[in-house]
Amino acid sequence: MSRSPQVAVVVIGAEVLSGKVRDENGPFLIDSLRARGATLVELRLIDDDTDTIAETVRTLAARFDYVITTGGIGPTHDDLTVAGIARAFEVAVVRDSGLVEDLRGYYQAGLTDQHLRLADVPEGSKLHRDPRGVPVLQMRNVFVLPGIPALARRCFEQVADVFQGEAVITRVLFLNAAETDIAEPLNVITESHPEVRSGSYPRTDDARARGKVTSVCTVRALVARAVDALRERLPEGMIVGEEEEDRL
């Protein structure tokens, strides 16, 4: 299998869980990580509660290469991401003097104590500064994005290079068969070609091709070998289409 970065995404916000706002950052990050060849291993939508954030970030940061959080950044009582991440790593929340200067420049005489909360960061974190946008906070292997979708996108682009993986090759077989008909050959192929990830999906939008099988690996020859082995085990005429897709 590919050595692509293993990434977990945490979408923070009661408004998303309650259905008041439809999350756009999860789908955006799914597509962006896929486009870069990173592996999204888990995505969680959680409440904006300091302990929940802390436990979630602690667990995922220990288990995977990177964590990306979105939401819960701001000046109000329900903006608890910074506090949660600090608690996850058992460090203090400190005021960053560079961010204080930024805020002073932006708000001038209108600067309030509430604005200054935006300069609070977990101790030991670093800021990715970019002339195109706002600074992006990184604490150890955790990247902190805002919740507003347009801002989250811009911030992600600033740090996107971190998530670059190897190119991945996907071969798709379209079949005029139900999942149950191919389960046995597919199980055999999965066991005999463990370096290739194979999956089987029913389809309802095409009466001719009711099922599809995908085989994924970073090495083209290994994908081809697994697909050929599967082809040999399927009855004549069951494969009604084929596709190959490369992507970074």
Added chain:
Amino acid sequence: MSRSPQVAVVVIGAEVLSGKVRDENGPFLIDSLRARGATLVELRLIDDDTDTIAETVRTLAARFDYVITTGGIGPTHDDLTVAGIARAFEVAVVRDSGLVEDLRGYYQAGLTDQHLRLADVPEGSKLHRDPRGVPVLQMRNVFVLPGIPALARRCFEQVADVFQGEAVITRVLFLNAAETDIAEPLNVITESHPEVRSGSYPRTDDARARGKVTSVCTVRALVARAVDALRERLPEGMIVGEEEEDRL
């Protein structure tokens, strides 16, 4: 706060994390739980791996009233939800004789060993049977839905009564102010009215109402009291709109 059922949702499937398929079941369940007054406390998208499913279900089932899973149900090697849930509760996977009869009636002479995998369930689970649809599996406080969206919807409707909560009243104030301007009064209200859940959200789609504050509780009088207290603390003219919403 309301005593509404606390529910976690687990969407199982590598195809969703990799971006090959956009998850529709999460958004459907967010809206359906909201419509019934249940509280969605967490939603996870996870890989179809037995240990991951087992650990996720074990954790969430112990912490919350109910867990709903979608996906990973079927006859192929990547359909591991039943095995994962059995491992979560440390029980065996057993073949359900009622389901075997169903499958025999449906497939007749074409019944294969692979079809029969669809009759495997965690030991001790029960089936919700309904003339309108397929049986829905329940293991302790975990409800198991299929991954295909149309089927998942039908199965959810069969067991939806379980998730009925109390009616919830939401009051929304629209403000011509940024989040930072109202952070301090909102913090005060949150502390003095702990029974009401207040949240503050920036808006980018309306230049006149740049922010909104929501206050949520099952008791109308408590919501009204919190909103009145907030109103008194906001400058004249800052509130530019108001809405109230009741829902089951």
